[in-house]
Amino acid sequence: DQQVKQNSPSLSVQEGRISILNCDYTNSMFDYFLWYKKYPAEGPTFLISISSIKDKNEDGRFTVFLNKSAKHLSLHIVPSQPGDSAVYFCAASANNQGGKLIFGQGTELSVKP
Amino acid sequence: DAMVIQNPRYQVTQFGKPVTLSCSQTLNHNVMYWYQQKSSQAPKLLFHYYDKDFNNEADTPDNFQSRRPNTSFCFLDIRSPGLGDAAMYLCATSGLATYRGKGETQYFGPGTRLLVL
Secondary structure (H helix, E strand, C coil), X not given: CCCEECCCCEEEEECCCCEEEEEEECCCCEEEEEEEEECCCCCCEEEEEEECCCCEEEECCEEXXXXXXXXXXXXXXXXXXXXXXXXXXXXXXXXXXXXXCEECCCEEEEEEC | CCCEEEECCEEEECCCCCEEEEEEECCCCCEEEXXXXXXXXXXXXXXXXXCCEEEECCCCCCCEEEECCCCCEEEEEECCCXXXXXXXXXXXXXXXXXXXXXXXXXXECCCEEEEEC
């Protein structure tokens, strides 16, 4: 039973355009959501997060949107750059779960010059 | 720089031969986690330590064990590796705020890729 799903295994975007990565979840107890970025041969690195009490969080070119009623979140990257090419993981956690993260399968983003 | 270090980066073992993967951290975090990630799949939590308290996930096979001799080090022992255990193993750490569900994040090492022959 996959509680966090990223249904697009890959996404290709032109440099300078917007990248939109999507994530759906099923567990209504999740109250904190994170996006991680992973380059080949490296571990995931934290990118941006959002608490369930918010519907938007912005950090530079990266914005995460949360739609609790739809149990959906998305990561927007504007403008996309070739260095953004990586695998992006969505993750969720619930309070009192020891910080346990439930990850999606990842979306591989390719930003073409 | 404070970081999470995993050794070795690549490990080849034989079917049934015990193997140990190691993780160390300079972040002085209370919590250390081990994840297994198979190809094109989501990282899956195996277990975590809160200080010396061990917390096993319900579906983690008995074949997987862990040790945390001190704050800085944590080991993953696979007692009898099978072909299905070939994967990337990720170690992560977090502070108390994350453990208590107050946000923040986990910090990951680069991972150890295990190959079972």
